[in-house]
Amino acid sequence: MLQLNYIRDNKEEVLKRLAIKNFKDAETIINKVIELDNDRRTTQKDCDAIKAEANTIAKQIGELMKAGKKEEAEIQKAKTADLKLREKNLDEALKSIEEDIKNLLVQVPNTPSIKVPAGKTPDDNEVISEHGAKVTLAQGAVPHWDLTTKYNLIDFELGVKLTGAGFPVYKGKGAKLQRALINYFLDKATTAGYIEIQPPIMVNEDSAYATGQLPDKEGQMYHVQIDNLYLIPTAEVPITNIYRDVILKESDLPIKNCGYTPCFRREAGSYGKDVRGLNRLHQFDKIEIVQIAHPDKSYETLEVMRDFVAGILQELELPYRVLKLCGGDMSFASALTYDLEVWSAAQQRWLEVSSVSNFETFQTNRLKCRFKGADGKTQLAHSLNGSALALPRIVASLLENNQTPEGIKIPKVLIPYTGFEIIN
RNA sequence: GGAGAAGUGGCAGAGUGGUCGAUUGCGGCAGUCUUGAAAACUGUUGAGGGUCAUACCUCCGGGGGUUCGAAUCCCUCCUUCUCCGCCA
Missing domain, CATH: 3.30.930.10 (Bira Bifunctional Protein; Domain 2)
Incomplete structure (x- = not known):
């Protein structure tokens, strides 16, 4: 499996090499992979931000409980319901994107070395x-x-x-x-x-x-x-x-x-x-x-x-x-x-x-x-x-x-x- | 196959619901000391995502669940150990 970061950074080179292997759908697949990876990054950022917020609240609740401020803790708890739902959705989206990327990547053959001669048979x-x-x-x-x-x-x-x-x-x-x-x-x-x-x-x-x-x-x-x-x-x-x-x-x-x-x-x-x-x-x-x-x-x-x-x-x-x-x-x-x-x-x-x-x-x-x-x-x-x-x-x-x-x-x-x- | 116990960082081994990505020891790396080495002392030491760099996020056998919050509780699978059975 090719490395995603390598594909991103060297797209033209990758396509050129894949052509030597006579790999037909190279451009379509590579473009799709890069597009999905962009999706993945934004989705993950969103997801991470929500998790960070949820983590902060959870910590606060912990401190409040320790301090015996039960009522304040309950107020904080109420805030998390919405976060949890959004987190779950984003997590699922992220998983599905990652799977799509992988499914595409496993279809792409290795790029041949520059020493490889072109040819079909x-x-x-x-x-x-x-x-x-x-x-x-x-x-x-x-x-x-x-x-x-x-x-x-x-x-x-x-x-x-x-x-x-x-x-x-x-x-x-x-x-x-x-x-x-x-x-x-x-x-x-x-x-x-x-x-x-x-x-x-x-x-x-x-x-x-x-x-x-x-x-x-x-x-x-x-x-x-x-x-x-x-x-x-x-x-x-x-x-x-x-x-x-x-x-x-x-x-x-x-x-x-x-x-x-x-x-x-x-x-x-x-x-x-x-x-x-x-x-x-x-x-x-x-x-x-x-x-x-x-x-x-x-x-x-x-x-x-x-x-x-x-x-x-x-x-x-x-x-x-x-x-x-x-x-x-x-x-x-x-x-x-x-x-x-x-x-x-x-x-x-x-x-x-x-x-x-x-x-x-x-x-x-x-x-x-x-x-x-x-x-x-x-x-x-x-x-x-x-x-x-x-x-x-x-x-x-x-x-x-x-x-x-x-x-x-x-x-x-x-x-x-x-x-x-x-x-x- | 049956009964029981356990799986935590390179290794050993704490941690049984809240600031734990995780005490400590060993090992590794760097430094001090030394002509050099050892010893001793000091510091450092997991992986992945993300960022110009930080932040931040994920990972305590794998997967799922409970909870505001899980290494810690529950379910399930895998593996290892002990005992029994079978057996090259």
């Missing part, structure tokens, strides 16, 4: 760099959904029986590979200074709201209605919410957390090869990295996080590229996002395996995650996060790119974790 994303040679596969190479069956690594049909489509069952070396990747990713992150967190994988409404899943993305989460809890779509939700309603010390920054969790997404998606096999699932595993950073350092931090993820892909010997997302392809809450994509040789396409974003104060404003600066002032921190990494597409590209007539070769760096060098 993924085709407009900027390719920053490309690494590693695209593998040429031997004759007879197949996509991962055939490999997982051939080597009995993942049983998609069994998942359908147990739960439904999009809930695969990993078996044998397939299961071990999952566990190896999780441990490897967590080791990389903790070595890089991230503190490991094992959070709940269900969250309450407050948490889902604070990181922006609610109110508008409600349908994308699994909702346990009887207890009003949500299955997390990413570890970002519980981990970032650790810092909800927290005032940090400047010296606490940056906070670096990582965590492995299963992630749950209801999003139905389209059918066909885009969602086949591991490309899109309802339940998958992911290691997430989160940082709470000083506003002056957050963009520097974003680059470091991006390069950290790239380093993992490098170690896994996967060909990858780094994209800077254009305004149209960025998420609602992000100010700047880098995507990392891995080349899938058998599918002949790039697969998004990580998304690293700086949210600036967009999340922390809702979270009320602040820090006390050297000047003693409390201000919002910046939040960032990235996948490091999501397993399914990494598994897909590992299987596809490393397939040989003898079997699937495990990258060197993973062998200590898997305990085997080849899947055959």
